[in-house]
Amino acid sequence: MPPEDQIEVTVLLADTAEAAVAKVVKRLKAAGLRVASVEAAIGTVSGSIAASRLAQLGDVAGVETVEEQRRYQLPPKDSPQ
Amino acid sequence: MATRARTPRRPRRASRASMGGVAVPSAGDATPATTRYICVFREGADAAALSALGKQAGLKRVCAAADFESGAIDIAQADAADVTYFEEIGAAVISAPDGAAAVSALGAEAAGPILAMEPEQVMYAIAALPPDEGEGSASYLRGYRDAVDHLSGRLLGGAAAEALPGAVEPMAAFADDAQSTWGLQATRVLASRWTGRGIRVAVLDTGLDLGHPDFAGRRITHRSFIANEPTQDRHGHGTHCTGAALGPRSVHNGVRAHGCASSGEIYIGKVLSNGGSGADQGILAGINWAVAAKCHVISMSLGASVAPGEPPSRVYETVAQRALAAGTLIVAAAGNESQRPGRVAPVGRPANCRSILAVAAVDSRLGIARFSSGGINPNGGGVDIAGPGVDVFSSVARPRMHTRMDGTSMATPHVAGIAALYAESDKSLRARALWQALVSNARRLPLPVRDVGSGLVLAP
Numbered sequence: 337m338p339p340e341d342q343i344e345v346t347v348l349l350a351d352t353a354e355a356a357v358a359k360v361v362k363r364l365k366a367a368g369l370r371v372a373s374v375e376a377a378i379g380t381v382s383g384s385i386a387a388s389r390l391a392q393l394g395d396v397a398g399v400e401t402v403e404e405q406r407r408y409q410l411p412p413k414d415s416p417q
Numbered sequence: 418m419a420t421r422a423r424t425p426r427r428p429r430r431a432s433r434a435s436m437g438g439v440a441v442p443s444a445g446d447a448t449p450a451t452t453r454y455i456c457v458f459r460e461g462a463d464a465a466a467l468s469a470l471g472k473q474a475g476l477k478r479v480c481a482a483a484d485f486e487s488g489a490i491d492i493a494q495a496d497a498a499d500v501t502y503f504e505e506i507g508a509a510v511i512s513a514p515d516g517a518a519a520v521s522a523l524g525a526e527a528a529g530p531i532l533a534m535e536p537e538q539v540m541y542a543i544a545a546l547p548p549d550e551g552e553g554s555a556s557y558l559r560g561y562r563d564a565v566d567h568l569s570g571r572l573l574g575g576a577a578a579e580a581l582p583g584a585v586e587p588m589a590a591f592a593d594d595a596q597s598t599w600g601l602q603a604t605r606v607l608a609s610r611w612t613g614r615g616i617r618v619a620v621l622d623t624g625l626d627l628g629h630p631d632f633a634g635r636r637i638t639h640r641s642f643i644a645n646e647p648t649q650d651r652h653g654h655g656t657h658c659t660g661a662a663l664g665p666r667s668v669h670n671g672v673r674a675h676g677c678a679s680s681g682e683i684y685i686g687k688v689l690s691n692g693g694s695g696a697d698q699g700i701l702a703g704i705n706w707a708v709a710a711k712c713h714v715i716s717m718s719l720g721a722s723v724a725p726g727e728p729p730s731r732v733y734e735t736v737a738q739r740a741l742a743a744g745t746l747i748v749a750a751a752g753n754e755s756q757r758p759g760r761v762a763p764v765g766r767p768a769n770c771r772s773i774l775a776v777a778a779v780d781s782r783l784g785i786a787r788f789s790s791g792g793i794n795p796n797g798g799g800v801d802i803a804g805p806g807v808d809v810f811s812s813v814a815r816p817r818m819h820t821r822m823d824g825t826s827m828a829t830p831h832v833a834g835i836a837a838l839y840a841e842s843d844k845s846l847r848a849r850a851l852w853q854a855l856v857s858n859a860r861r862l863p864l865p866v867r868d869v870g871s872g873l874v875l876a877p
Contacts, residue, residue, distance in 0.1 A: 346697050352739060363790070367502070372698060379734045383700035388691045400730045403655035406721050406766065408700070409656055410623070410693030410826075416753035416778075416788040417654060417825030 337343070342384040344405040350398050352379035367396050369375035438531075454520055457508045460850060462530035462685050465503065467509075469530055476500050476511055544784050558766035588780045593810055596667075597674040599781040600805030600831055606666065606677050606838070609876035613678025618662055619707035619715045620830065621700060622655030624648040624687035626814040629656060631664045631676070632683065635679040639685035640706055644701040651691035653813045657683065658718045660812030662830035662837075672819060675811045677834025677849050678841075679874070684712050689719060697732075700767075704736060713840045713847065715740070716833030717749040718826030720765035728770045729797050737772035741848040748774045748833045750792035750825035751800050763793035763801060771797030774852055778806020778828040786870045789825055792867040800861055801852075803869040804828030804835075832874045842877045 337368050347369065359377050364381060365371060368389040373382045382405070385393060395401045411417060458466040470476040471567050472500030502509045513520045523531050539855035589601035625650055627637060639648040650656045663683050664676025689695040700719065707715045736825035737747050770773035777800040778786035786807050792799030806828030813820045832855065839846045839854045846854045859872040 344696065344698070344787040345498040346701060346732050348533045348735055360639070373702055375701050377709040378739050380592075380701050380732060380736060382701060391799065393826065400735065402728060403697075403732045407694060407696045408689065408719050408721050410652070410689060410719070411824075413653075416786070417822050 341387050343387050343390055344384045345369070345380065345382070345393065346383040346391070346405055347383070348398045348400040349381065352376065356398060357416060359411070363396045363398065364393070367393055379389040400412065408412050420467045431835070434720070446715070448526065453513040453612040454511050454513060456511060457532045459530050459532045460845075460853065463502075463504070466530035467500065469523055470500055470509075470511060470520070472509075473523055474513060476513060476520070482767060486754055498571065508851035517568035539764045577622075580769060581727075593673060593808075595673060598805070598810045600661070600679070600696065600827075601666070601674055601811055603781070603783065603805055604677070604831060604834065604874055604876055605836060605855070606841060606876040607674070609838050611841045612666065613681030613841055613875060614665070615682070616678065616714070616840045617684055617710065617711070617836040618678060618833055618837050619703070619712040620659045620662055620833070621683035621686045621707070621717050622650075622654045622658050622716055622719065623652035623689045623690045623691065623693060624650035625659050625685045626650050626656045626812070627685075629812055629815060629818070630670055631660055631672075631812045634813045635663075635683055637683045637685060638710065639689040640703075642702045643687050643690045643695070644705070646687065646690055646816065648687045649686055651689075652689070652693050652815050653689070653817075653820070654693060654719055655685070655689070656814050657811045657820070657827060658713075658716065658830040659683065659808075660819075661809065661827060662716050662834035667776055673810065675819075677810075677831055681834065681837045685711060689806040695719065699826040701732075701736065704740065704747065708740050708743050711743070712745055712806050713851070714833045714836045715745055715747045716830045717747065717767075718824075720752050720768055721793070722752060722765050722766075723750050723763055723769060723798075725763055729771070729794075734770040734772055734797065737767075737770050741772055741852075744847045744849050746774065746836060747772075747827055748776060748836065750829040751775045751777045751849065753778075753788040753824050753826075754790050756787050757785065757787040757789075761791040761793060763815055764798050769794060769798040774832065775801045775870070776825055776829045776832045776874075777803040778823070778825045778871060779803045779862070779869065780807035780866075781805070783862055783873060784868075785864055786825075788823070789828075789868065792870075793863075799866070799870065800868060800869040802832055802856055802874050803862070803872060804831035804874050835876050839877050 369383045370386045371383040448619055448756035478498045479500040479502055481499040481502045495673030500509050500511045501685045591603045593599050597607055619817050632757050663678050666674045666676050666679035686706055688699040688703040740747055751768050764775050778789040780786055806825050807823050808821050809827035810821050836851055840851055856871040859874050861872045862869050
């Protein structure tokens with residue numbers, strides 16, 4: 337789990353070409369993203385970033401959009417699954 | 418999914434009263450002439466069909482339903498259009514006040530780009546057709562009827578929230594027997610000659626009991642995206658879903674058949690922990706893995722509830738589009754948040770994305786499951802298809818071996834497994850074409866499109 341002030345995010349990249357992905361990942365790191373994983377085939381980067389730096393992440397060249405990660409929980413076993 | 422697109426106006430003859438139980442006219446009834454037609458284009462021939470409508474019938478003003486939904490055009494523009502085009506289902510509503518003969522001629526061309534065309538009023542007669550029987554013209558009608566089904570539901574908007582009493586014969590009930598589950602019977606999987614051979618199906622869930630006898634001798638490719646937890650399913654949900662999608666389709670070790678694509682290639686991505694929890698990172702990593710492995714179908718019995726009016730995730734929508742472009746269809750559970758009859762909850766995330774096939778749950782009488790989420794939200798938040806999701810018998814982790822579960826989680830792998838059967842039956846059925854095969858061959862149900870989309874998934 338990231339520290340308190342870190343927000344887990346998904347970054348959607350505009351281009352899934354390998355070279356493009358590598359370039360944007362570099363820029364994302366420079367913008368403060370702690371990269372947890374790069375999903376190159378679908379063009380997403382998962383990671384965490386300080387809340388104070390979140391807004392500028394969307395301005396990084398090659399970024400389509402940034403969403404805060406959501407968590408999923410299966411229901412209790414006596415409920416519809 | 419333009420199947421979810423709102424249409425610019427209600428067809429003139431589709432009054433609420435007529436859908437509320439008033440006698441449905443048959444095709445032979447004397448009805449006023451219409452100048453509006455619904456037509457279904459031959460697969461891959463949309464551009465040719467639109468071009469033919471323009472050149473041969475003079476119908477040049479085309480508006481795409483998706484443009485209306487996105488706000489790119491307004492009602493006045495759409496009303497003035499000759500052709501309202503539904504891209505995702507390859508269908509259109511056309512207005513031809515002066516060109517009826519030319520339009521009919523286009524529809525009659527056996528090898529032309531227009532597969533089926535009927536006057537708008539047939540919307541009612543078609544609802545009274547018996548469940549798809551026979552071959553030849555029946556399959557022709559199925560595709561057409563599906564489009565009509567979608568269109569009528571969308572056109573009627575809120576009125577479609579009510580069923581169509583009297584429009585369709587009461588449904589027979591199905592029941593598990595010693596040989597098979599009710600779900601395999603209802604979806605006609607047992608009668609299919611296809612088993613999913615050569616088709617890669619990824620189940621992204623809590624993993625799989627890798628030593629379960631239901632999957633003995635099967636090739637299983639697996640990976641865990643949960644830190645410190647191997648793929649082995651210690652929850653049970655993932656094994657149950659895998660059993661429905663890819664388990665045995667004949668009596669196996671004395672246990673009734675419960676799987677759809679019994680020869681499909683099994684890909685297991687563990688994206689939910691043994692406690693049943695996960696996050697976008699793991700799910701996207703799982704999708705990425707399955708897309709990179711060139712899986713034909715991804716089954717995701719997971720989701721988070723959304724509020725009425727909440728837009729879908731742009732990340733998941735784009736990812737699903739990229740998956741489709743790579744040949745991978747994502748199928749996801751609509752969600753279980755409804756408390757019917759009082760409350761219908763919106764389809765959850767990420768099934769609420771336009772490019773993800775959202776699956777509702779029906780019971781063994783083919784009624785909507787009380788918990789099944791519905792198409793409340795715009796911009797892709799509709800239900801696309803339904804599957805067996807109440808009292809579903811399938812595999813579960815040893816030592817229990819098998820159990821029954823309820824949920825859209827159970828309906829989803831039925832659709833994914835049946836998708837594999839279509840994919841095996843025809844190499845051209847991939848991604849969007851596979852989507853179209855599923856919805857156009859579904860069994861129409863006397864239930865709102867809002868609840869069941871095109872209807873019950875049926876095997877080829």
